[in-house]
Amino acid sequence: MSVLVIADHDLGTLSPATARVVHAASQLGPIDLLVLGQDAANVATEAAKLAGVAKVLVAQGPGTSDADSQVIEKLAAGYLYVIQSAGSAGRDRMPGVAAKLDLMPVTDVVEILGPNRFVRPIYAGNALQTVTDNQPRHVLTLRASAFRAAPAGPAAPIEVLDSALDSVVKLLRSDRTQSDTADLATAQIVIGGGVALGSAENYQLLESLAKKLGAAVGATRAAVDAGYAPNDWQIGQTGKIIAPDLYIAIGISGALQHLAGIQGAKKIVAINTDAEAPLVKLADLALIGDLFEIIPQLTAELDRLGVSR
Template identity: 65%
Template sequence: MGVLLLAELDDGALSASTARTVAAAAQLGPVDLLVPGPRAAADQAAAIAGVAKVIHAKEAPLADGLANLLAGLADGYTIIAAAASTTGKDVMPRLAAKLDIQPVTDIVAIEGANRFVRPIYAGNALETVTDPQQTHVLTFRASAFRPAASGNAAPVETLDTDIAAAARFIAAHRTQSDIPDLATAQIVVGGGVSVGSAEGFKLVEALGKTLGAAIGATRAAVDAGYAPNDWQVGQTGKIIAPDLYIAVGISGALQHLAGIQGAKKIIAINTDPEAPLVKIADVALIGDLFEILPQLTAELEKSGVKR
């Protein structure tokens, strides 16, 4: 059973989520990893354990081009997969339509060669899907899987082909940041609308910086302009699964809870002991966040936790 997996790239570099999707795909068979972009990313991908071969495409096309590329490579593979990311959600439905296959998306666990577990009802339930098709088109929720180890030395095969596409890339506009990637961070500090302002949100950022954590926000905080869009966590934002999630001033709306269900430990800081997120937290600090956060940050810095 061969697996063709689309690598996830970020600004031409291999994303940390790729090692996680390789770990998932490797449960189903030998993984050939398609890396569209710079050769350096392909060489980096070759070091991921579980990769049998890296297929390097010199071009990094948009979604329709990637779907055409995957369709051209589909023969010989029983599984074609990608991360359930912005790219994967754009590419894989196009590929499934081209191949006339029903995709199975957002997989969080693998129970067999054609049995997969995925969340439904905004993450409030899990369903097990049996896919009887001869070829499977899948997307994995990267945050649900531990990353594969490194130390491999898979061969790299470069494709010398033009990729047909109906759209062309014009420009990219990026937000520069030195904080960890939210989708794969081990520690995340999230803030809610209760912080009151963008200035108040700096307390959340200060705690995150001290812990070397990624910063998240609720949709209400983003809509209020307190935090940028790419910090949004939840059903309509990013799905995270950190080892530790610190929720500051977050009541716990259903949409937000759907995005943090994979968190191993949750610390809630809130004035309301009856808030939904406080009730599911492993540790709750009940009080004013404007008093607790500066004290907590100072104590952590004093104890030498700062990274």
């Protein structure tokens, strides 16, 4: 049973989510890893070192959604499974690919029970659904945070595909958030902020703390909508799903949509003035007080102890 996994990458670097998807998909069969887009040589070299990858396929092209989907659709006929992470690219691309292949996708998979049995969250993460997919082929998106990363393995061969494609899509502009903190989707420690921070400038408090702990910074949808944080920091049902070892929630009451995005967190620390907030009640440890007093004190104490990542 052959598996085609589409790699996630950006600016010539393989996303950590890909290693997690490869580890999960390896139980379904030998994996061919497809690297799409421009300047994919370095990405392919990184991808070839993942254990479980039998071959890396490289399709150089414009990197637009329509061109990439054409490559996947052509290759899909030779595979039983076509899989990508349930990140922004996978959510956007894979349902369309499934429609072209006349298949129903199984999305946001958090556990693989067998060749055609998968577990996925429903009702904003409040329940888990076991899906039996009896279709001849399977199009899946996997929640990367639910799986461990594949270790390094022997280098797999790299094959460059002949994929000269025209695209009707033209990239006009790319807006990027510049940050030197860890990747939000795969970070072991995440610090999240809510609208209680009051401004984009106050999020610098979280960034300073994050640098001390080697953590990623996230935000609630309300904070993103208010312009306090960039869109790619959003955690929740309509943002990024995280599963860190430690989640520090600062000034977050705990709306249902946000809680759906942090259910994989192993330990939760909440800092809030409201002892009755839903996230405070859910937390393993709660600090009740003014975040503008607690965060500087916490940062200063980390400095005193010499904690720095």
